[in-house]
Amino acid sequence: MVSIALKVNGNAVTGDVDDRMLLVEFLRNDLNLTGTHVGCDTSQCGACVVHVDGEAMKSCSMLAVQADGAEVLTIEGLAVDGKLHPVQAAFQEHHGLQCGFCTPGMIMTSVDMIRRIPDLDDATIRSELEGNICRCTGYQNIVTAVKAASDEMKG
Amino acid sequence: MRYESPTTIKEVVGLLKKERGKAFVLAGGTDLLVGMKLGMIEPDLLVDIKHIPAMRTVKTSKTGFRIGAAVSCAELGEHKAMKKAWPGVVEAANLIGSDQVQGRCTVVGNLCNASPAADSVPALIAAGAKAVIVGADGRRTIAVENIATGPGKTCLKKGEVIEAITLPNQTKTSGDAYLRFTPRTEMDIAVVGVGINLTLEKGLVSKARVVLGAVAPTAITVPEAAEALIGTKVDKKALENLAAACSAACRPIDDKRGSAEYRTRIAGVMAVRAAKIAFKRAGSAA
Ligand SMILES: Cc1cc2nc3c(=O)[nH]c(=O)nc-3n(C[C@H](O)[C@H](O)[C@H](O)COP(=O)(O)OP(=O)(O)OC[C@H]3O[C@@H](n4cnc5c(N)ncnc54)[C@H](O)[C@@H]3O)c2cc1C
Numbered sequence: 001m002v003s004i005a006l007k008v009n010g011n012a013v014t015g016d017v018d019d020r021m022l023l024v025e026f027l028r029n030d031l032n033l034t035g036t037h038v039g040c041d042t043s044q045c046g047a048c049v050v051h052v053d054g055e056a057m058k059s060c061s062m063l064a065v066q067a068d069g070a071e072v073l074t075i076e077g078l079a080v081d082g083k084l085h086p087v088q089a090a091f092q093e094h095h096g097l098q099c100g101f102c103t104p105g106m107i108m109t110s111v112d113m114i115r116r117i118p119d120l121d122d123a124t125i126r127s128e129l130e131g132n133i134c135r136c137t138g139y140q141n142i143v144t145a146v147k148a149a150s151d152e153m154k155g
Numbered sequence: 156m157r158y159e160s161p162t163t164i165k166e167v168v169g170l171l172k173k174e175r176g177k178a179f180v181l182a183g184g185t186d187l188l189v190g191m192k193l194g195m196i197e198p199d200l201l202v203d204i205k206h207i208p209a210m211r212t213v214k215t216s217k218t219g220f221r222i223g224a225a226v227s228c229a230e231l232g233e234h235k236a237m238k239k240a241w242p243g244v245v246e247a248a249n250l251i252g253s254d255q256v257q258g259r260c261t262v263v264g265n266l267c268n269a270s271p272a273a274d275s276v277p278a279l280i281a282a283g284a285k286a287v288i289v290g291a292d293g294r295r296t297i298a299v300e301n302i303a304t305g306p307g308k309t310c311l312k313k314g315e316v317i318e319a320i321t322l323p324n325q326t327k328t329s330g331d332a333y334l335r336f337t338p339r340t341e342m343d344i345a346v347v348g349v350g351i352n353l354t355l356e357k358g359l360v361s362k363a364r365v366v367l368g369a370v371a372p373t374a375i376t377v378p379e380a381a382e383a384l385i386g387t388k389v390d391k392k393a394l395e396n397l398a399a400a401c402s403a404a405c406r407p408i409d410d411k412r413g414s415a416e417y418r419t420r421i422a423g424v425m426a427v428r429a430a431k432i433a434f435k436r437a438g439s440a441a
Pocket residue numbers: 042043044179180181182183184185186187188189204224250251252253256259260261262263264265266267268272273274275311315316317318342343344345
């Protein structure tokens with residue numbers, strides 16, 4: 001067991017975690033932040049993507065102890081005062097989801113992508129989403145939503 | 156299981172040496188943590204090397220580059236001098252996984268995981284990369300091609316850790332390239348990978364290194380393929396000979412991604428494409 005202290009969605013949190021506990025398990029089981037999903041056991045699906053110190057990470061490919069001292073942002077922390085983040089709003093507007101299982105990871109990846117790349121075209125969006133798998137939508141509406149959000153956030 | 160995150164290499168070696176059970180170095184964890192989740196690896200100790208400043212940087216010097224073992228592939232991809240000198244190595248490293256994996260994974264982890272299909276390994280070998288290994292008895296430097304001894308196996312002894320990868324400077328008339336073939340366009344395991352590094356003299360190839368991945372238990376250097384290019388302008392005949400030599404060197408497996416026959420043929424096709432890119436880079440760098 002190790003004691004860790006970090007910031008999650010702006011709040012200081014502490015925990016005593018098993019050395020081999022994954023960050024995603026800590027978020028879901030200890031903090032009850034179940035918006036971050038687990039869709040595979042091979043770090044392939046991307047349903048678990050969160051931001052650690054501002055960068056998109058698969059929270060199943062990192063130990064909870066490795067997030068000691070870090071700032072973590074999960075899907076629950078995106079909306080401010082009940083107002084959806086522009087990427088969340090665009091997914092809603094453009095039907096970027098069906099069952100919604102992949103959506104938290106898709107959105108966290110998209111927010112990171114829009115931050116890093118100023119001019120997103122469809123091909124870039126598709127290649128940037130390579131680490132996020134969706135079994136429902138066929139991706140088309142996800143790409144449309146990311147493009148719309150990117151255009152809107154540019155102003 | 157215990158997790159440790161020391162800040163010096165000396166401590167890493169001490170921790171690894173002292174551990175009676177199974178000890179593993181943890182770099183990006185993109186192989187190791189998956190192996191643990193699947194129950195294939197059950198470590199007693201994980202030693203995280205991401206907090207060791209000396210392992211976190213890419214250094215340039217008169218003799219070339221020194222890539223710290225904990226440098227992520229994403230960081231490598233942002234290194235301008237590396238991209239200019241060794242575009243093939245950087246492209247290979249950047250093929251590993253998706254963006255979220257790139258932020259964590261390392262080329263040394265790719266090398267030590269010893270998958271026959273590891274993408275960065277053929278490119279590193281073609282570039283003449285060396286691994287600096289530290290253990291209780293001190294440091295030794297060995298060529299990257301001698302690290303993996305078979306699928307999942309390396310020549311590292313208990314308690315040893317790779318501290319860095321070194322690459323020579325690329326000359327003005329040299330160029331490298333790495334290409335892989337995968338059934339899907341992204342996030343897949345190579346059916347064939349080819350790393351090629353060429354040096355030109357008066358417009359003709361004077362030195363060549365051709366390395367294949369995913370077609371044998373480890374990445375393999377193919378001297379006959381290099382000879383097919385030496386003394387040529389990488390013309391049609393040279394490329395045909397190159398393809399034949401690459402196919403002849405393959406000892407691949409049959410699996411759902413590709414039959415042995417398919418891999419053997421594709422190895423030649425990919426080598427031709429990679430040689431053209433390397434030749435162009437070698438010519439335009441001058
Ligand atoms: C979704 C996904 C996609 C992937 N796609 C690809 C791909 O396209 N191509 C590809 O080649 N690989 C791919 N991989 C595999 C993996 O990401 C790479 O092999 C990666 O380079 C491993 O690096 P790491 O730093 O994460 O290694 P780790 O998991 O930290 O370590 C891997 C092994 O190397 C050992 N090790 C690490 N560093 C050292 C060191 N300094 N000294 C001694 N031993 C060490 C560890 O103990 C462990 O046994 C993928 C993985 C995932 C999860």
